[in-house]
Amino acid sequence: MSAPVLEVSGLAYAYPDGHQALYGVDLALTRGERVALLGPNGAGKTTLVLHLNGILTGGLGSVRVDGMAVGRQTLQEVRRRVGVVFQDPDDQLFMPTVRDDVAFGPANLGLRGAELSARVRQALERVGMEEYTDRPPHHLSFGQRRRVAVATVLAMEPSILVLDEPSSNLDPASRRELADILRGLDVTVLMVTHDLPYALELCERSVILDGGAIVADGPTPEVLGDAELLAAHRLELPYGFDPAIVRTTRPPRSEGAGAALTG
Amino acid sequence: MGAGHAHRLHLPGRSPVHRLPAQCKLVGLVGFVLVVVATPRTAYWAFGCYAGLLLAVAVVARVRLGFVAKRAVVEVPVVVFALLLPFVAQGPRIEVVGIALSESGLLSAWNVLAKATLGVVGSILLAATTEQRDLLVGLRRLKMPGQLVQIASFMVRYLDVIADQMHRMRIAREARGFTPHGPRSWPVLARSAGALFIRSYERGERVHLAMLSRGYTGGPPPVLSETRAATSAWVSAAALPVVALMIAVTAWWTR
Incomplete structure (x- = not known):
């Protein structure tokens, strides 16, 4: 694919209190890619994410989604195309039932009636949560709530899925289930995370953001294999974890496995 | 939970x-x-x-x-x-x-x-x-203003979340040897209430961001099938x- 789904160029931003969070970020994602956005706390990751769907604007540089510049006129369309899943599912799920919550986004896009119900059902099926349609979100487990949070965004049929710390607070089984779901989705993914093994497992490409600028961009095994690079940017692999070993033993990425999961 | x-x-x-x-x-x-x-x-x-x-x-x-x-x-x-x-x-x-x-x-x-x-x-x-x-x-069917229904619906949704947060704060206080008795403990409780208020306020801001991210442009919530x-x-x-x-x-x- 030649045209990037997401194209960030020269993006710089300072908060109203004067704190400069981004110093000229350049980043492009092609369709179908899964990219990990790594970086220490305070690197500007959240600020960058909030620019991708136009929540924050007014700095220098530009963000383009499917070739469309993010601006006041395109805001509604950009927010459909860029689906952001926030870190705390309790922030994301604010309606009385799972169904209402998943319907919230598409309803804002003007969908009603049978079309809306179909969209909700499909989105919940894609994350394996269709049995929980009528439950209130606070009766679900944390892992289930995170899956529903992904569904709320999938229901808008986005071009790119942006996940903020998708594996945080999940037990190992929920973490793996979410990985299976993400691997099965046919959508471009930008995943903000501190969980380096998760990045290696899911994303072929990794980008390191530090001090408000992109400092590394390459295949995940190479980025994670560079001990000096990681140390320079306060990133650490878990004890005893060697990305080189995983790289040779990991099964090749297969779309078929993912499709079987959701189908 | x-x-x-x-x-x-x-x-x-x-x-x-x-x-x-x-x-x-x-x-x-x-x-x-x-x-x-x-x-x-x-x-x-x-x-x-x-x-x-x-x-x-x-x-x-x-x-x-x-x-x-x-x-x-x-x-x-x-x-x-x-x-x-x-x-x-x-x-x-x-x-x-x-x-x-x-x-x-x-x-x-x-x-x-x-x-x-x-x-x-x-x-x-x-x-x-x-x-x-x-x-x-x-x-909603009775034509109650959308904003009021929305406030009520947020209250229903977040009552448990906030009660849970309050419960965790109480455990954290007690874990550090605090036992509430008498007016001398009131300042501590008042500060906890203040912290809870600020946390809830910040959550409100984050929820609003999440709503904007899904195309919310203000006005009453469009869903709640009637x-x-x-x-x-x-x-x-x-x-x-x-x-x-x-x-x-x-x-x-x-x-």
Whole structure:
């Protein structure tokens, strides 16, 4: 694919209190890619994410989604195309039932009636949560709530899925289930995370953001294999974890496995 | 996870009362309460009839009396206030088991107690037979301003989350040797309340961001699928206030 789904160029931003969070970020994602956005706390990751769907604007540089510049006129369309899943599912799920919550986004896009119900059902099926349609979100487990949070965004049929710390607070089984779901989705993914093994497992490409600028961009095994690079940017692999070993033993990425999961 | 205040009031079931649309039940209850409040306080028999009406609703809805009684504890502050009235009110006094009580105070206490109890029991029956979400949909159907319904729906959604947060803060205080007793502990509790307020406020901001990210542009929430109430549902729901009204009119007539 030649045209990037997401194209960030020269993006710089300072908060109203004067704190400069981004110093000229350049980043492009092609369709179908899964990219990990790594970086220490305070690197500007959240600020960058909030620019991708136009929540924050007014700095220098530009963000383009499917070739469309993010601006006041395109805001509604950009927010459909860029689906952001926030870190705390309790922030994301604010309606009385799972169904209402998943319907919230598409309803804002003007969908009603049978079309809306179909969209909700499909989105919940894609994350394996269709049995929980009528439950209130606070009766679900944390892992289930995170899956529903992904569904709320999938229901808008986005071009790119942006996940903020998708594996945080999940037990190992929920973490793996979410990985299976993400691997099965046919959508471009930008995943903000501190969980380096998760990045290696899911994303072929990794980008390191530090001090408000992109400092590394390459295949995940190479980025994670560079001990000096990681140390320079306060990133650490878990004890005893060697990305080189995983790289040779990991099964090749297969779309078929993912499709079987959701189908 | 939170303790789940949500399902403490609701009693799942398939009775005719459960199946009535929420908006009909809401109007029915408000009508009933207005009639009760407008009944002269000395028409004692009328209040007995009202209680009988609620009992009939409870039987049809298959709500046990114990279920209602336990939840009626919420009325205690009103009861305390009512019990104080005969002692503090002015006017002629009468002797009741050796204590001189104000006659008008006794009447006022009865008035407050009877009307409040009927209102509380009616509300408990409504809550027991209606899902919270349906209540919100009902309010929406009754043309309640969207913003108010939205505030109510956020309250329903986040009550558990905030209660859970409060519980964790209490455990954190106690884990560091804090035992609340006496006014000296009040500053600590006040600061905790302040911290909780700020955390809730920040959560509000994050929720708003999440809403914007999904294309929210202000105005009432577009969802909450609505069902139109059939005329027969309105007629069934009207039974309670209409019978109550007939009782009230008779009470005024025979006064």
